[in-house]
Amino acid sequence: xxxxxxxxxxxxxxxxxxxxxxxxxxxxxxxxxxxxxxxxxxxxxxxxxxxxxxxxxxxxxxxxxxxxxxxxxxxxxxxxxxxxxxxxxxxxxxxxxxxxxxxxxxxxxxxxxxxxxxxxxxxxxxxxxxxxxxxxx
Numbered sequence: 001x002x003x004x005x006x007x008x009x010x011x012x013x014x015x016x017x018x019x020x021x022x023x024x025x026x027x028x029x030x031x032x033x034x035x036x037x038x039x040x041x042x043x044x045x046x047x048x049x050x051x052x053x054x055x056x057x058x059x060x061x062x063x064x065x066x067x068x069x070x071x072x073x074x075x076x077x078x079x080x081x082x083x084x085x086x087x088x089x090x091x092x093x094x095x096x097x098x099x100x101x102x103x104x105x106x107x108x109x110x111x112x113x114x115x116x117x118x119x120x121x122x123x124x125x126x127x128x129x130x131x132x133x134x135x136x137x
Contacts, residue, residue, distance in 0.1 A: 010034050026051050037061050110134050 007016035011026075012034035023035045025046040036043045039061030050062035057065070108117045111125075112134035123130045 025049055026054075026056060039065060112136075 007018055008022070008029040009015065010017045010031045011028040012030060015031070017029050017031055021031050021033075023030045023032050023046050025035060025044070026049065033043070035046075035049075035056065037049075037058040038055040039057050042058050044056055044058060048058070049056040050059060051057070052062065052066055108122070108129040109115065110117045110131050111128040112130060115131070117129045117131055121131050123132050123135055125135060
């Protein structure tokens with residue numbers, strides 16, 4: 001005997017999802033309005049999501065929460081200049097960003113655009129100075 005009301009249920013709200021409003025992602029069915037990032041709430045499209053603990057995340061939130069930790073994570077993480085330092089309470093070595101002195105006037109020039117680089121926007125990559133927006137790996 002046919003069963004009526006057999007529309008699949010939305011993974012987020014548990015209500016029926018009809019063909020015109022469905023998104024299939026992460027092996028589940030969602031309403032278009034329910035398929036959003038668990039971190040920032042941004043609406044996602046199928047294929048643009050990442051999953052953690054059965055919950056969808058946008059690429060940015062996924063990277064911030066579950067990606068590499070530390071300063072400048074993401075695209076520039078492998079390019080940052082570092083120095084070795086020892087923890088005072090243990091014999092473990094840690095990597096810390098190379099600190100530079102803060103100046104009001106910028107003497108360094110960006111390697112890419114050759115304009116002045118100030119402390120708030122400075123990024124040091126392989127002993128060269130860049131604006132954060134000028135670094136492209």
